[in-house]
Amino acid sequence: MDQAKDTGELGLAGILVWMRFMATRQLIWNKNYNVKPREISKAQDRLTDLLQNTYTTHPQHRELFRMIMSTVGRGGEGDVGQRIRDEILVIQVNLEEQRNNDCKGGMMEEWHQKLHNNTSPDDVVICQALIDYIKSDFDISIYWKTLAENGITKERLLSYDRAIHSDPSFRRDQKDGLLRDLGHYMRTLKAVHSGADLESAISNCMGYQAEGEGFMVGVQINPVADLPSGFPELLRFILQHVEDRNVEALIEGLLEARQELRPLLLKSSDRLKDLLFLDIALDSTVRTATERAYEELNNAGPEKIMYFITLVLENLALSSDDNEDLIYCLKGWHHAISMCKSQSAHWALYANSVLDRTRLGLSSKAEWYQRILQPSAEYLGSLLEVDPWAINIFTEEVIRAGSAATLSSLINRLDPVLRETAHLGSWDFLMQVVMSWDSWQVISPVEVVGYVDVVEELLAVQNKSYDRPTILVAKSVKGEEEIPDGTVAVLTPDMPDVLSHVSVRARNCKVCFATCFDPKILADLQANKGKLLRLKPSSADVVYSEVKEGDLADSSNLKGDSPSSITLVRKQFGGKYALSAEEFTPEMVGAKSRNISYLKGKVPSWVGIPTSVALPFGVFEKVLADKLNQ
16 A cells, blocks of 8 residues: 555555455455454454545545545554454354244354455455345345345355355244344444445444344444534434335435535544545445336426436536536536426526536546456456456446436436527538528438448457448547548447538538437337438438448449549648648648638627637648758
């Protein structure tokens, strides 16, 4: 850890990758030797102490430290871990006869041996599976369902040093006693292995006491000092409503708690890690609560969806180091809601612009994750012989586990509503766009006919040559790809920049290039793979229909006429190595540079135009020809 923090972002990314591989059971560190629960708990306690200290001394990397802490248990002093051993014995052989669960032997004895030998986060899942099994009136399929949903298979149970071979089997008269005892035991397991579990995190901050009983040690956790006034009541409200079906009030409470915590997270404290684990748990609960609201939002109006977007966006901003753009987006959404309430004529257009900016912010965050984490995942994963599939989806899974994925889902729900309200249509054209300063206008391109092909990403086929006119439906278009030879149209749900390489190439080559925002239309196009379709784009829509093979001759893009010849004229060096925007001419620079120059004086003063300098035509050849470069 000392080396990692001194290395900076890259070193901490390596620690995160390693810890997440362990959390997702790709690495098994505690195999073939006996580690007492109190030793595991103490080791985790030391690790989380170190993390809280470096979180304070390296504020520029707080987001990475939070992500690392989300993969480990809180740990604790030896007594906290020792109770893992002690309480399982109490469950098996309770000295008080009226609470005797008579569970010796079978699965419980096998689990007991595993707990004594090498307790791990799997034990939290096993305990929950037992509770669910008992609550379902001893339906064994429920036991296996809970295990499977959390990544534990029969093979994994058999792989432990102290394997679990047997299925649970209890008597019906043991039900109440087992539920009570396993419920208590779950808190002990989570205290060590699940630092970011909401109930456990709240207990650690509020304080709790577990009495000793016979040979079982007692535990006393004191409340965190100097919590904000009314904060305990707010946490109790959250616990009371955490399972509510209507989640709006719960999410508001979760965000209020995070706002109250934020000043404390910026200060050094010997209980900082408990506050961090609580904040991580609150963050995670916002995400799960929002996902529970998806069904309700299916029939909600745009104002309601926008309000949920502000909640999730604020949650993401509270977890991010570089959150300036997210905060600007948050202000934009609040203004959009205000415009919607006042029935402003252009509220949907404004909201759509904020939506686009939010999407760009999410893309930026995803790119940061990819740049920081994926190289380390691939390097360490190959050295540690991690399953290739786990390496390939590493960053994707990190993103999906956070609030950014939830926010993206909400935005996708709102997008078609806004496009319909603002009469934007289901498509965004990147082909033959003409700008007039009163409004934007889309000029209908010449209709095209081609055979539909569906690809995951344009990048994968950019070097391919199609021997027949092809309409490509590509799920991913980043902007730097080439358009394959033989392609007459590219349709995608992605939104590459209108000045990106692929967009410019599409316009220059007269290839129809459009973004489709309606997943139903996109799915229908994909279902037409291999069929011959005619595309007729208009200013607001794309009309497509199946074409018979005999009608090919009537299609402008399929006529057998030989292409007209073109003559390329080499641009001559004009004597200057660099030009300011005022000097841009068609003889000196390309269309993209001239467009920026063209904007000057034609937009309101409050719209900033980037300062532009260009290397004119001929400079590259002139420099290469210089004798210094021979």
